[in-house]
Amino acid sequence: MRVLECLSSLPEKFTGWPDRAVPVEQWAAPIISDVTGFTSPTVATLLNHACRHLLPGEYHVEIGSLHGASLICALHANDVHAIAVDNFSQFGATSSRLLDNLRKYGLIDLKPYGLIDRVGVVKTHSADFWHCANDHLRSRKIGLLFYDGDHSTAETLSSLEAAIPYLSDEALIVVDDLNWEVVERAVNLFVDQHAKQAKAKFRFYTPDRVNQYPIWWNGLAIIVWRR
């Protein structure tokens, strides 16, 4: 991933950067509302901008896709491939609803047109995904990892650790729900344990750490990974 270029141009995508960051372009809100997403247009625009800076062949991996809002927004008008991992354990998530949404937005079922599906859906616990990640990545690397799955400290940290062998030499790790101390602790432990390679470049919180806030949703961390 072209990390430097991505981060230096990121503020241009918003007015009021960073605390009142509202996307200049308004395409994300209708998608989030259509698929009943647990994210905000600001977070969605950030993920979309990051995907635009993936190198050819790099993957966007999302842990915790629910109905697909953050994923569909990340891929909007971007020619990149992604893997969605979810065990469909929360918020009424079902694989059929996610697949229906991905189909609706033209991200799967492309074979009749001679194209490869843009998203692979892996229905499993995040820990099990990391055990067989190479089967899905087929030796390609992850340029962008968005972690929005189980938000306990242990599960968050263990997914970030398990991702390391699959990360590109330069990658971004975006962790949702930084407002929550359990998540914040996992981010702190990860960057402390990998002080040479991992830098928490941005930490966004919502006012008074109020959740589902229209700007940074439940808070967000952006970790720059450089091997």
Ligand SMILES: C[S@@+](CC[C@H](N)C(=O)[O-])C[C@H]1O[C@@H](n2cnc3c(N)ncnc32)[C@H](O)[C@@H]1O
């Ligand atoms: C907050 S929702 C994700 C919201 C989504 N990113 C969006 O844009 O709407 C969290 C998702 O993580 C999934 N999840 C929770 N624990 C998980 C685990 N251990 N492994 C895989 N998925 C998990 C849940 O089923 C749920 O769909």
